[in-house]
Amino acid sequence: MSKPLKLGVAGLGTVGAGVLNLLRQNGDVIAARAGRPIEVVAVSARDRTRDRGVDVTGLAWHEDAVALAADPNVEVVVELIGGSEGPARRLVEAALAAGKPVVTANKALLATHGAALAQLSEAKATPLAYEAAVAGGIPAIKALREGLAGNRISRVAGILNGTCNYILTEMRVKGLPFDVVLKTAQELGYAEADPAFDIDGVDAAHKLAILAALAFGHQVDLKALHIEGIRNVSALDIALAGELGYRIKLLGIASQDEAGVTARVHPCMVPEASPIASVDGVFNAVLAEGDAVGRVVLQGRGAGAGPTASAVVADLVDIARGRTAPVWGAASATLATAPGLPMERHRGAYYLRLMVLDQPGVIADVTGALRDAKISLESMLQRGRAPGEAVPVVLVTHECEEAQMQSALARIAALPSVVEPPAMIRIEEL
């Protein structure tokens, strides 16, 4: 067996400790698959005294993470600090500049600085691997970059944020409102004290930007993404979706056709028979459609110490074996710059749920607004009667363009008999 591959690990939070533990616990099988042992020789974290559930005795300790890149004993840098700027970015840049391969779980960094980092990686012929950045332990990056390399990918989509999927699942199963479930999720550690990054869709958007760049061979373009989170999803809409045969999921979806690339993160209604409709709780799923392969769906745990460490170690085994790939699957010079299409150009079917006063003429006003926007209805559902009070009305449309829908929605929202802002959820046939 060859000599060990020596790592410097920056960040000893849940994931960092998980990586150290996994490398020790499965050292024998990892060495067999890597062709050589993989050993941590140096670490960096903010507080040296904190108990992390992992023994760091005998490892070099750097106060400054960036020093790992200069440590002559470190051959590969594992960046698990997180964040698109600061020490994470400086460490990754310094390591690549020094010709040291980098493994990272940092989706924000990749989504924000992916183009520049890919160029640096190529200029230095030094790999930058990030399987752990998307969908935790699911080998989605490898599947897209290598496993489907023969395909033109038309669509990539997924349940990319476990916090949102957990909240939506709990809301459905227990019939509870968003705020109540979010609070429980925070108590259980499934959601952060400041949950905005997850529940407003930003985390899913970072991951989708990475998947889209790999799938379509484009530079990441985070600014072209349409992003909506799950704050406005109500328990009522989840229940009504169930009656219509749908589940509500926060999806990231990127698709490409002749006109360009559409990339969006928002709550979706997916048919219950869809392979991703039943991916519940903290599980993630990634779906890809290729011209040769058809549809491939991968599912598994999207977060946590074990799954994320699994992905980090997979990248390390690749590096130990000399298995490398360009950051975005192809050399930067060959990447296209397809135009990002605005959300107004999205086409699809829509679910609308209105709270209307139960009085004559209301339905005529609402359907008239849709007719004027040239939107045709597939079905309408009015439940219960309460003369003079507000009752829910559900409308499901045929496919139309987002711009049409927005124009109709503006008129509907302004009707005096519509007493709450309309709920609109896009329907996806995945």
Next chain:
Amino acid sequence: MSKPLKLGVAGLGTVGAGVLNLLRQNGDVIAARAGRPIEVVAVSARDRTRDRGVDVTGLAWHEDAVALAADPNVEVVVELIGGSEGPARRLVEAALAAGKPVVTANKALLATHGAALAQLSEAKATPLAYEAAVAGGIPAIKALREGLAGNRISRVAGILNGTCNYILTEMRVKGLPFDVVLKTAQELGYAEADPAFDIDGVDAAHKLAILAALAFGHQVDLKALHIEGIRNVSALDIALAGELGYRIKLLGIASQDEAGVTARVHPCMVPEASPIASVDGVFNAVLAEGDAVGRVVLQGRGAGAGPTASAVVADLVDIARGRTAPVWGAASATLATAPGLPMERHRGAYYLRLMVLDQPGVIADVTGALRDAKISLESMLQRGRAPGEAVPVVLVTHECEEAQMQSALARIAALPSVVEPPAMIRIEEL
């Protein structure tokens, strides 16, 4: 861009023609991902005059497939002939001996001669890649070998034969008997004229042997596999399974614990909520459980020109990029030889369906046989009454050992009031 990677393709059936077409149709994206163009320069097939829907003008033609290994213009050999012996085996051995990388879709060859081929591949430092051998376009080999390389895998399982899954799905959806659906499948080209290889579980067993070898780091041991096909699955049992909340699937399942490895292919009842219960028709699924990652499930098309070509091209892109791995994920010398456990040692819950004469004392006799074998019942279902005639009785047991069940079954089958051989299907909590 570097100079092209030159291929010799043996076998121009559906898959061979699919590979040639895919390499042409997606040549630009494949070259970008491979870092160089991938071109077919030579082919071999039995009949030169047959129209295969692919243009072979300008390609060298070898009557003898094995000659591709000696063609100085061929850098990589693609073996798509099939079969564990004959020209397929001779070509793969000759190519590896000549130091030419091989890509194959040949599960029978890998399952039968995998150990010797792995040693040859290592001795010559020449890769042998076979993504297309298991689960068609699903990148399952790559996921197990590389994507989950940090894990100890405890179980790998899957729907590995599209013909069987199509037949079982049609039987369920249309309520038709096995023979009728098989005939339709043959007319549609989903089943061979001689369907034994598929419906008796042999094809699934080859694929399971490959997955088990990769997952557990053992040499393939086809002889230790327990194999049952789907000929005896009845429409009645499929309907009763549905009533109990299960689907019947032909699964390959391999698991490893301290005692050894169990590998088996047989019809299973899986809970409807299982992620593979809803994988229907010609789709395949592969499930793996790792100690770090937890459960990962991959699904997609398991056969056909496009999906299989997608897998072949993925291997070719890996070879063009210099991304290689030992045949079984680790060097042959490090592979273990864990004992294969006999089927009698399998533990699980069982579904039994008996046709019994509707007369006093029958149930007491049946449950007495189970009690004597120390098997406890979870539930029993007796439907309808027809005094003096045969009625179905369904029994679901708690977990017991296969040997106990076989002993009870022998006694039950011998009861005078049990008028047909009992149907027994194993229940799997996947």
